[in-house]
Amino acid sequence: MRDGKMVDIRPDKAHQLGMICAWMSNQPNLAPVPRVRVTG
Secondary structure: OOOOOEEOOOHHHHHHHHHHHHHHHHOOOOOOOOOOEEOO
């Protein structure tokens, strides 16, 4: 996930991952948030 590859995730996890990505976007010292495609 750290190299920015596309990540597939289930719809029921999309909201939780969105919260994590939003938090990570506010942490400049962490690796870039990968692009996410919701599957299902």
